[in-house]
Amino acid sequence: MNYKSTRGKINNLTFTEAVMMGLADDGGLLIPDHIPKADDCLSEWRNYSFTELSLAVMSQFIEDDIPRADLESIIQNSYKNFDHSEITPVVPIGKVLILELFHGPTFAFKDVALQFLGNLFEYLLKKLERKLTVIGATSGDTGSAAIYGLRGRKNVSVFMLHPKGRVSPIQERQMTTVLDENIHNLAVEGTFDDAQEIIKSLFNELEFKQEYQLGAVNSINWARVLAQIVYYFYAYFKVQSDSSQPVNFSVPTGNFGDVLAGYYAKKMGLPIDKLIVATNQNDILHRFFGEGHYHKNIVRPSWSPSMDIQVSSNFERYLYYLADQDADQMVSWMDSFQQSGKLTLSGEVLKQAQSEMLSTSVSESETLETIKNYHQKYQYLLDPHTAVGVKAAEAFDSNHPTICLATAHPAKFGQAVKSAINSEPQLPPGLAALKDLETRCQVIPATKEAVRNIIVQTLK
Numbered sequence: 001m002n003y004k005s006t007r008g009k010i011n012n013l014t015f016t017e018a019v020m021m022g023l024a025d026d027g028g029l030l031i032p033d034h035i036p037k038a039d040d041c042l043s044e045w046r047n048y049s050f051t052e053l054s055l056a057v058m059s060q061f062i063e064d065d066i067p068r069a070d071l072e073s074i075i076q077n078s079y080k081n082f083d084h085s086e087i088t089p090v091v092p093i094g095k096v097l098i099l100e101l102f103h104g105p106t107f108a109f110k111d112v113a114l115q116f117l118g119n120l121f122e123y124l125l126k127k128l129e130r131k132l133t134v135i136g137a138t139s140g141d142t143g144s145a146a147i148y149g150l151r152g153r154k155n156v157s158v159f160m161l162h163p164k165g166r167v168s169p170i171q172e173r174q175m176t177t178v179l180d181e182n183i184h185n186l187a188v189e190g191t192f193d194d195a196q197e198i199i200k201s202l203f204n205e206l207e208f209k210q211e212y213q214l215g216a217v218n219s220i221n222w223a224r225v226l227a228q229i230v231y232y233f234y235a236y237f238k239v240q241s242d243s244s245q246p247v248n249f250s251v252p253t254g255n256f257g258d259v260l261a262g263y264y265a266k267k268m269g270l271p272i273d274k275l276i277v278a279t280n281q282n283d284i285l286h287r288f289f290g291e292g293h294y295h296k297n298i299v300r301p302s303w304s305p306s307m308d309i310q311v312s313s314n315f316e317r318y319l320y321y322l323a324d325q326d327a328d329q330m331v332s333w334m335d336s337f338q339q340s341g342k343l344t345l346s347g348e349v350l351k352q353a354q355s356e357m358l359s360t361s362v363s364e365s366e367t368l369e370t371i372k373n374y375h376q377k378y379q380y381l382l383d384p385h386t387a388v389g390v391k392a393a394e395a396f397d398s399n400h401p402t403i404c405l406a407t408a409h410p411a412k413f414g415q416a417v418k419s420a421i422n423s424e425p426q427l428p429p430g431l432a433a434l435k436d437l438e439t440r441c442q443v444i445p446a447t448k449e450a451v452r453n454i455i456v457q458t459l460k
């Protein structure tokens with residue numbers, strides 16, 4: 001299996017090269033050169049444990065680029081820190097099925113991919129005899145999941161920026177209580193956008209990027225999408241005992257990474273009827289699937305902050321399939337989007353998109369109401385992101401079961417829960433313990449120079 005860029009200038013990469021490159025050097029996103037078919041594997045795979053299934057699914061995309069026994073041990077190490085024996089259990093609640101993806105060390109679904117990516121990086125860096133400096137900016141969830149995925153890893157250093165005083169206290173503690181030597185938390189005196197801008201401009205300093213082997217762990221990395229394909233299969237087998245019967249998935253969406261993984265599962269032959277793209281009030285994706293308008297807007301902060309995005313960084317991968325894998329078409333679409341902040345599709349292409357995905361935008365009050373309803377009716381507490389997906393699922397009539405992806409533990413978003421039900425959610429022991437732990441974090445001005453200096457001093 002080889003990897004290629006959606007913009008056509010990068011081709012014939014191995015899986016390893018694709019993972020190490022992250023963003024394609026031509027500005028596109030890396031994707032497999034074909035999608036393997038799994039129709040004939042379904043009856044065998046349905047009896048697999050989560051880790052066995054991970055090995056089966058991932059090896060289709062990796063083949064012999066990593067020896068099977070090595071891949072197996074990477075996977076086993078990745079899921080040993082989950083607090084549920086099934087890793088991603090499915091729980092029926094009312095009319096929907098909740099796929100709980102928050103049993104990892106940071107209580108959010110990003111652990112499923114980032115625990116894997118951390119182990120994978122360590123393995124590949126050793127083999128390639130090189131080092132990696134991961135830099136990133138976070139408004140919460142990604143930072144802690146990346147830090148937990150990479151803490152203590154050999155040959156990896158992490159510099160994670162967050163806007164000082166602007167992430168939730170729990171999220172801040174999740175990051176700053178990690179004292180491993182290779183983890184460096186930097187609290188920037190500015191906003192998330194300032195921090196993000198610093199990271200972008202450091203990546204643009206090509207000499208610096210090369211010398212310090214800068215890398216990113218955001219969801220454009222193919223390995224993250226790959227790890228997420230697995231739980232679509234896993235949940236399907238839990239819900240349908242007959243492999244010819246379809247299910248729907250409702251996916252709370254920001255950067256489109258999670259729902260894209262579902263799209264790949266469907267393309268592989270998993271019987272998925274509808275994928276529901278559930279956005280909050282930052283609804284660029286809903287406007288696209290509704291009217292073909294992929295138009296940039298300002299971000300409005302919401303109760304589900306991990307989905308507060310302007311553009312969806314993984315959407316280009318889906319567009320590539322809509323463009324019928326025509327890289328020239330992609331370049332022209334992405335150029336015009338770059339210039340005007342607008343991409344408008346219509347006709348057959350839009351119809352195709354609408355036949356594959358449904359979408360909804362869920363308001364702030366609907367989000368809180370949904371949390372409240374599920375708490376009252378079923379004594380089940382949804383986090384605000386999950387509530388967006390559940391509300392979206394309720395909006396569609398279907399004869400098939402609908403599985404809603406639960407992307408975070410409600411205790412991570414206590415303020416939203418409190419606003420919905422008038423009391424704070426109970427903290428799981430792992431989160432409660434954070435308040436007594438020692439922290440390490442440097443406060444710095446919001447300048448590129450300050451960040452660069454710290455990287456240089458630390459790694460010298």
Ligand SMILES: *Cc1c(COP(=O)(O)O)cnc(C)c1O
Binds near residue numbers: 142252258407408
């Ligand atoms: C990141 C995140 C999302 C959005 O996932 P995407 O892959 O960016 O669409 C949803 N919920 C939570 C809790 C998240 O952390």
